[in-house]
Amino acid sequence: MFGRLVADHDEHRALLAMVEETSGDSPDRRALFDAMVAEMHAHAAAEDQALWSVVLRNPDTTHDARHAVAEHKQIDDLIEELQEADMASPGWLAQFAKLKDKYLHHIREEEQEQFVAAEEHLSDADIKHLLSVFERRKKAEKADA
Template sequence: MAAEQIFARLKEDHDRHRELLEKIGETSGDSPEREQLFTEFTKEVKSHAAAEEQALYATMLRKPETTDETRHSVAEHHEINETLNDLAATDMSSSAWLQKFKTLKHDYLHHIDEEEDEHFKDFEKYLDTDDEEQMAKVFDRRKEVEKADAEVTPEKKSEAKE
């Protein structure tokens, strides 16, 4: 599998995430629809990030030319995960939830745009055939396992950030 196919596969997920963010933004209050979409988005993003880290970023960390970009993206994954957990701990009908969601949406869209517009193009230069085959095998397998195990893991309601 060529690098272009791997990056296209990651972009498919990103496009799905963009779609879910739009749909969540169209919901209001503590509705079953918002709950369902947020749960789906959370499981999608957490499983995607774990698979992306194991397949792509583990490979790129071994290449000195891409270490800084890789660390930056992995750090952003951690921040996004923290925000998702905080959102899950926040009352969906509150203005605080909507504000946190808008921040998450902005940060996540920035993250995936940066991956697609900058990182993937840079990474492609340093991948060989072995890297590409390994990444393709690992990504889909890991995402499937992670999605089955992914949870919406709220912090305790009392720990939701103000």
């Protein structure tokens, strides 16, 4: 389960780097940004349902789950601002840098702290089930995008 989430994070890191290398309101920037947004949204929705909704129920990990879900909302807000902004403006890339910093901070916390804490409180059967839920929900989210 957690390896699957980290694999998505690796893909997100690559997409962030590729978007950052584009310029202006170019077809490349638009396509990469749209792909990144669709991937991040699908991942976050699936992660919230599969993992954080379960982790939230355990008093030992409730704080981590709340923190992760709150950061998903902050990231969504930054994405929304970027979607509304003019990609050709110099400020767009500066705003994108804020999103990148926030997202990299978020996934670093998940990978190094929150996933570790969650894994300690989940059985192997729980983890297998959560992976199945994650895959199903992510596929549905991407289909709806």
